Amino acid sequence: MADVRLVVVGAGVIGLAVAREAAMRGIETIVLEAGTNIGSETSSRNSEVIHGGIYYAAGSLKALHCLAGRKRLYRYAEERNIPFSRCGKLIVANSEGEDSVLRGLLDRSIKNGLTGDDALRYLNAREVNRLEPNVHAVSALLSPSTGIIDSHSLMLAMQADAEAAGADLVLRSRVDQLVPGAPHTLSGNNDGDEWQLTADNVVVSAGLHSTHLMQGNDWLRPLAPQVRMVKGNYFALSGKSPFRHLVYPVPVEKGLGIHATLDLSGSTRFGPDTEDVVDIDYRVDERRQAVFESSIRRYWPDLPADRLLPAYAGIRPKVQLAGAEADFLIQGPDELATAGLAFLHGIESPGLTASLSLASSVCDRLSLT
Structure with a gap:
């Protein structure tokens, strides 16, 4: 039996959105973040723009999730009094x-x-x-x-919603190794203390470090994108x-x-x-x-x-795939041939705009209900 239903690796805007979505669906969730704060890399070092959905190839993940995410993001900002314009x-x-x-x-x-x-x-x-x-x-x-939005207030609201629904956020918890299985096993370091955790489901939303855990595993390494x-x-x-x-x-x-x-x-x-x-x-x-x-x-x-x-x-x-424009890349159970596992790569602009839509999609692909 696994220690927890879901582990989310990374507490940027996407990781927090996934944790919020899963926890509000009643899924026992832990978020592991290597840094000392939420969203300290890509999520807080951008233009804070809510994008319209203009630039992206029709049918791409960027186009689909930007349009769906923008509408949800404006509604969410109004509901939670998150500053935006x-x-x-x-x-x-x-x-x-x-x-x-x-x-x-x-x-x-x-x-x-x-x-x-x-x-x-x-x-x-x-x-x-x-x-x-x-x-x-x-x-x-x-x-x-x-439009524009206060990205830090957005992430704080997502964190608050996730925790109110029962999720736990653990900072300064670097994940060093992931061994896929039934359940999946994660191990790492928390302020010098070694730890190990098992989970039925794992979502890796680690931004710039999205392939790190794939490179450290012989079976996952060949599936890691550039x-x-x-x-x-x-x-x-x-x-x-x-x-x-x-x-x-x-x-x-x-x-x-x-x-x-x-x-x-x-x-x-x-x-x-x-x-x-x-x-x-x-x-x-x-x-x-x-x-x-x-x-x-x-x-x-x-x-x-x-x-x-x-x-x-x-x-x-x-992430630049052969013959295609740069797009989000989601490797889920089908792509990885492993139940309960998902990696998110190349989540750049319009990731902030798309966050709520991406979170729902990832939870659906893992059948988190």
């Missing part, structure tokens, strides 16, 4: 070539189900200027369903914000471009850029400031000199 977003073009990219995004958004009140609106230069006088663009797409790490720096704007909406350039190969986002106090930050890295290093690369200024001035030409201040950096995991 449905401020909207402009994706701006500064050339005919970029305008054609916008039109492609508009077509993709329709295929992804962004219709009715959520539908994107195409704007000409005059309409852009009316909405955002400081933005230079030949055209833009307005996304009314995009996950690369992409670092992004953020710079904050000193002084009053020039924008009322989020402002994004057209997307680039490795990301969404250096965009302007607002926080709930009205301050503006810019980022992220993209850099493939091997080691985890959260120091902001201040040498990137000139690149940021050049990129920002394409849509905000009047950016004053010396107004950008180093803010923070994040690292996001990416």
Whole structure:
């Protein structure tokens, strides 16, 4: 007999969402987190944007869970009084070539189900200027369903819901080994004390470390995907914000471009850029400031000199499957040929937006009822 029905490895926004969903279904749940706090890596080092579901390939996990998750996330934020703002977003073009990219995004958004009140609106230069006088663009797409949220308050609410439903969160508990079986066996270290635990079900939602437990097991190792790490720096704007909406350039190969986002106090930050890295290093690369200024001035030409201040950096995991765009990867019982086991890989943007939907899907795939 197992010690517990479910162990969730990782207490980022996805791990907490899974624990919340499972506990509220009546499943005995323990969350193991190696760090000293919840959500201290990918989940708290992003733009805190609630995404509309514009960029992702139709039928992809990103598209499906972003749209379903966004609706649930707005409802959840209202129910739990989590600070958020449905401020909207402009994706701006500064050339005919970029305008054609916008039109492609508009077509993709329709295929992804962004219709009715959520539908994107195409704007000409005059309409852009009316909405955002400081933005230079030949055209833009307005996304009314995009917003921002206090990610830390969101994770605290998820933790509170999970614990109220009986889940336990154990911090400073690094999982070093997972041996699949009936039940599964996990072992690790908690502040120097070795421990071992058995569970009927295990969900590994470890972000940048998603393949660690697969690499340590001879049977799981061949199933481990290639996950690369992409670092992004953020710079904050000193002084009053020039924008009322989020402002994004057209997307680039490795990301969404250096965009302007607002926080709930009205301050503006810019980022992220993209850099493939091997080691985890959260120091902001201040040498990137000139690149940021050049990129920002394409849509905000009047950016004053010396107004950008180093803010923070994040690292996001990416899974690139052959012949496909980067997407979430969920390896569940079918893919792993093992009951009660799931690994989540490449949960980058729009993971925050998709969190509640992903959690329901994972619990369903493990038949946690």
